[in-house]
Amino acid sequence: xxxxxxxxxxxxxxxxxxxxxxxxxxxxxxxxxxxxxxxxxxxxxxxxxxxxxxxxxxxxxxxxxxxxxxxxxxxxxxxxxxxxxxxxxxxxxxxxxxxxxxxxxxxxxxxxxxxxxxxxxxxxxxxxxxxxxxxxxxxxxxxxxxxxxxxxxxxxxxxxxxxxxxxxxxxxxxxxxxxxxxxxxxxxxxxxxxxxxxxxxxxxxxxxxxxxxxxxxxxxxxxxxxxxxxxxxxxxxxxxxxxxxxxxxxxxxxxxxxxxxxxxxxxxxxxxxxxxxxxxxxxxxxxxxxxxxxxxxxxxxxxxxxxxxxxxxxxxxxxxxxxxxxxxxxxxxxxxxxxxxxxxxxxxxxxxxxxxxxxxxxxxxxxxxxxxxxxxxxxxxxxxxxxxxxxxxxxxxxxxxxxxxxxxxxxxxxxxxxxxxxxxxxxxxxxxxxxxxxxxxxxxxxxxxxxxxxxxxxxxxxxxxxxxxxxxxxxxxxxx
Amino acid sequence: xxxxxxxxxxxxxxxxxxxxxxxxxxxxxxxxxxxxxxxxxxxxxxxxxxxxxxxxxxxxxxxxxxxxxxxxxxxxxxxxxxxxxxxxxxxxxx
Numbered sequence: 001x002x003x004x005x006x007x008x009x010x011x012x013x014x015x016x017x018x019x020x021x022x023x024x025x026x027x028x029x030x031x032x033x034x035x036x037x038x039x040x041x042x043x044x045x046x047x048x049x050x051x052x053x054x055x056x057x058x059x060x061x062x063x064x065x066x067x068x069x070x071x072x073x074x075x076x077x078x079x080x081x082x083x084x085x086x087x088x089x090x091x092x093x094x095x096x097x098x099x100x101x102x103x104x105x106x107x108x109x110x111x112x113x114x115x116x117x118x119x120x121x122x123x124x125x126x127x128x129x130x131x132x133x134x135x136x137x138x139x140x141x142x143x144x145x146x147x148x149x150x151x152x153x154x155x156x157x158x159x160x161x162x163x164x165x166x167x168x169x170x171x172x173x174x175x176x177x178x179x180x181x182x183x184x185x186x187x188x189x190x191x192x193x194x195x196x197x198x199x200x201x202x203x204x205x206x207x208x209x210x211x212x213x214x215x216x217x218x219x220x221x222x223x224x225x226x227x228x229x230x231x232x233x234x235x236x237x238x239x240x241x242x243x244x245x246x247x248x249x250x251x252x253x254x255x256x257x258x259x260x261x262x263x264x265x266x267x268x269x270x271x272x273x274x275x276x277x278x279x280x281x282x283x284x285x286x287x288x289x290x291x292x293x294x295x296x297x298x299x300x301x302x303x304x305x306x307x308x309x310x311x312x313x314x315x316x317x318x319x320x321x322x323x324x325x326x327x328x329x330x331x332x333x334x335x336x337x338x339x340x341x342x343x344x345x346x347x348x349x350x351x352x353x354x355x356x357x358x359x360x361x362x363x364x365x366x367x368x369x370x371x372x373x374x375x376x377x378x379x380x381x382x383x384x385x386x387x388x389x390x391x392x393x394x395x396x397x398x399x400x401x402x403x404x405x406x407x408x409x410x411x412x413x414x415x416x417x418x419x420x421x422x423x424x425x426x427x428x429x430x431x432x433x434x435x436x437x438x439x440x441x442x443x444x445x446x447x448x449x450x451x452x453x454x455x456x457x458x459x460x461x462x463x464x465x466x467x468x469x470x471x472x473x474x475x476x477x478x479x480x
Numbered sequence: 481x482x483x484x485x486x487x488x489x490x491x492x493x494x495x496x497x498x499x500x501x502x503x504x505x506x507x508x509x510x511x512x513x514x515x516x517x518x519x520x521x522x523x524x525x526x527x528x529x530x531x532x533x534x535x536x537x538x539x540x541x542x543x544x545x546x547x548x549x550x551x552x553x554x555x556x557x558x559x560x561x562x563x564x565x566x567x568x569x570x571x572x573x574x
Contacts, residue, residue, distance in 0.1 A: 019545050026548035035566045036557060040550035056545035077533050084496055086570040134572060145567035148556070273494055278533055286539040 004207040005242075007235040008215075009170045009200060010162035013177060014155050015187040016128065016195035017060045023127050023154035024051030024094065024282075031193055035147035043127075043152030045089025050281050053078075057154040060186045061101045061125050062287065062295050064156055067184040067302055068120050070105030072292055077284040078125075081274045086146050087130040095157075097276040100124035101287075107180060108304065109172040110322060118173050119161040128153040150194075156186070162201065162212065167231040171224050174198055175326070179303040183328050191223055202231055204238040213238065214248040218262055220255045230255040234262050306331055314344030323352055329367045336373035341380045350376065354394060358401045370404035371397070379407035386420050386467055387411060420467040422474060425458070428466070429474050432457045443479055451475070482512045 019029055025042040042049035065072045079097035105120035130151035135141045158177065164170045178196060181187045189196040203215035216234055221227045234253070241248050253262040301309070303325045310321035324334045330351075337347045355376075359366060379396060382388050388396060388411060399410045411417060419425060432454060433440055443450035458471045488508045492499050499507065550556075553566050562569035 021545050021547045025550075026543070026546060027550045028547045034553065036553045036568075037566075038550060039556045044551070044556055052541060052543045054545050055542040058542065075533070082494075086568070086573060133567070141572050143562075143564075143569050144572050145564055145569055147567050273490075275494065280534070283536060283538040283541050284533045 005204045005235075005239050006207045006209075007165060007167075007231070008162045008203050008205065008212055009164040009167075009231060011160045011164070011170060011173060012199045012201070013158045013160075013174065014128075014197040015064075015158065015181050015189060017057055017154040017156060018185065018187055019054055019056045019060070019154055021054055022152040023054050023057050023125070025049075025152055027152065029153050031195075033149055035145075035149060038149040039151070043089075044148055045091070051094065051279075053282065053285075054154060057125060058101075058285065058287075059295060060154075061123065061156055062292060063184050063299065064123055064158070064181065064186050065102035065105065066292070066296050066299060067180050067186075068102065068105035068107055068123065068158070070102035070120065070123060072102055072287055073099065074289075075099060075284060075286055076101045078279045078282045079276045080279050081126075081276055083274060085129070086144060087132045087148075087151070089130070089148065089151065093127060093129065094279055094282070095126035095276075096124035101285075107173070107176050109169060109176050110318075111166075111168050111172050113318075116163075116169065118163045118169075121159045121161050123156050123158040126155050126157060127151070128155050162203075167228040167235075170200060170231055171228045174224060174227060176303070179326055183300060183302050183306070183325075185300060194222075197222075198227055200227060200231055200234075202234045202238070204235050204242070213242075214250050216248075216250070216262070217252045218255055219252060219265070220257075222257070226255055226257060229260060230262055233260065237262070300328075310334075310344075314338070316344055316348055320345070320348040320352065324348060327366070329365065333366050333369075333373050337377045337380075340374060340377035343380070346380065347376070350380070350397075354397050355401075358398070369401070371400045375400060375406050382407050382411065386418060388416060388418050389464070389468060391464060392416055392418065416465065418467050419462055419465050420470050422470060425462075425466055425470055425474055428461050429458055429471070429478060432461065433478060440479065451479075454479075483508050483515065 016029075017023075021027060022029055022043055025040050027040050027043055028038045030038065040049070042051060062072060064070075076096060076099045078094050080092040081095045081097070082092045084091050100122045102123040103121065105123070106117050107120065109116050109118055128150050130146055130148040133145045133147065135143050135145065160173065164173055178189045181189050181196075187195055191197070198221045200218045200221060201215050202218060203213040205211070205213040216238075218230050218234060221230055238248060252265045254265050255262055306325040307318070307321040310316045310324060311318060316324070325331050334347060334351060337351075338344055341347060355366075355369070355371070358364075359369065379393060379400065382396075383390055383393050388407075396407055396410045396414075396416065399405065399414070400407060403410075405413075436454065436457065439450045439453055443454070454475055455468070455471055458466055458475070459468070485504055485508055488499075488504050488511065492504070492507075557563050557566070557568065560568045
């Protein structure tokens with residue numbers, strides 16, 4: 001009999017902090033510049049150059065701690081994490097070891113309507129490493145190129161407890177964490193640009209067993225989908241190994257997006273011994289309670305509060321409210337539409353349906369969307385005014401999305417105006433009735449379906465432009 | 481406190497140092513002496529003393545989040561043994 005297994009997952013997330021300058025020097029953090037043009041003697045690891053902490057990094061770390069319900073101890077300090085790698089010119093990374101800025105927090109996730117609290121062990125400040133570009137195939141190339149522009153950008157590493165039990169829970173956690181960091185204004189969280197990165201610790205154990213199984217750490221998870229797939233793959237690999245009586249080793253693995261599998265990078269025996277020690281170049285930090293309260297009083301609305309607001313103010317379903325509060329831009333869009341067009345559920349339907357569909361298809365963010373909030377409200381008003389039908393609105397919307405034109409412009413150009421004129425529709429309905437004597441007879445004999453067929457014929461004859469309510473009314477009058 | 485040869489090996493590996501057998505033996509002795517010297521601190525009773533994080537009584541040395549121009553690409557790469565496309569060229573390491 002096959003044993004039941006349980007997957008245990010913990011995530012380590014690195015978020016690049018939204019600052020103008022790096023964490024310990026005044027170099028710019030701008031993305032996409034020429035290689036090695038945002039570098040100084042400090043972040044290039046030249047001996048003798050000294051670090052000075054960026055005040056904004058500390059403030060953003062405290063803001064994150066508040067948003068993630070963490071304790072923020074009175075004292076914290078920086079330590080050196082020692083290892084050799086070409087993207088780390090000083091041969092140590094300035095990080096926080098035993099006294100992080102934030103600890104013991106949590107966030108709430110929602111999977112299939114089931115709420116669950118995921119604990120956060122800690123969040124600490126550290127500097128990012130440079131970027132290594134491998135020439136050609138990573139497994140065969142003899143050389144790599146090093147760009148230090150990213151080296152020294154402030155990061156927050158956020159470490160969860162191993163509280164997740166499925167790939168979907170892990171994804172929900174990462175999505176929620178991303179929303180919180182975006183709402184708190186802490187990070188851009190662009191996974192493609194690497195400003196949000198995630199490593200997953202995965203192990204399996206027979207259901208009911210207390211101690212954890214042998215774990216793998218999976219790196220290179222650059223999207224929500226990669227995270228989900230990699231965890232599913234890894235859990236399956238562990239279960240198969242256990243069932244085949246093979247021994248698992250604790251190791252670091254990398255997700256191969258192309259082949260959709262994980263590959264071993266290094267085993268525990270080669271694991272680093274980082275020899276942490278306090279960085280003598282950086283004095284410790286004392287975080288006053290007054291400062292924390294000041295930051296707390298200036299916190300923007302966070303996703304959970306925004307979701308509650310949507311449910312209470314507009315009576316939206318929880319599901320809708322959760323999707324509308326995924327990013328601050330998305331919520332702001334909703335809030336702007338709703339000011340001009342107060343039917344919240346209808347606005348939500350259009351955003352979750354058509355708007356999301358085209359955003360996904362074109363891989364666009366809502367901030368680059370050509371349909372502005374005002375334009376969507378105006379289109380919805382045209383439906384209410386009877387100028388266009390709900391069905392016509394879908395093609396109007398598509399045209400608006402692609403061209404950036406307003407709804408009235410599209411309606412005018414395409415001659416899409418809905419026919420509500422009773423006289424005009426009356427003539428069309430007469431001829432449909434005359435052309436379909438058999439169907440009319442069916443209707444008179446009580447076949448409900450026949451009526452729908454006749455409405456369909458009218459819509460067809462008017463190329464979808466007839467006002468369905470008027471058609472229904474007239475057709476009934478004529479038949480009865 | 482004597483340092484074993486294995487421990488010397490381990491530390492040398494972490495520091496990426498290639499040592500001969502003679503050097504390892506010599507270093508094991510020297511490092512043991514240094515450790516024994518530092519060990520003397522344990523003779524003091526520090527039970528009542530707050531642990532020290534930093535030698536100076538200074539906290540919160542911070543700067544504003546403002547950018548300043550750094551070095552030019554040429555300056556930064558001036559000492560690099562190999563350069564390609566404005567970047568340091570290094571042996572591949574995975």
